Amino acid sequence: MFLPVVVLALLAAAVACHVYRISVVRALDTGWRIVCALPGTRLDIEYSRTAVLVAIR
Numbered sequence: 001m002f003l004p005v006v007v008l009a010l011l012a013a014a015v016a017c018h019v020y021r022i023s024v025v026r027a028l029d030t031g032w033r034i035v036c037a038l039p040g041t042r043l044d045i046e047y048s049r050t051a052v053l054v055a056i057r
Contacts, residue, residue: 013031017024043054 010028013027014024016022017027038056041054041056045052045054
């Protein structure tokens with residue numbers, strides 16, 4: 001269910017890389033490194049009376 005969205009996002013990213021003349025391989029490598037660094041991340045967002053906590057395990 002989530003896979004088609006990922007495939008479309010990768011295709012869009014590849015097109016954007018070609019438009020802005022960025023190496024697709026280097027961009028994917030950088031994105032993968034960011035995703036690998038996420039475990040253990042905790043993000044707290046507060047705005048007025050609304051609060052959101054995102055924890056990536």
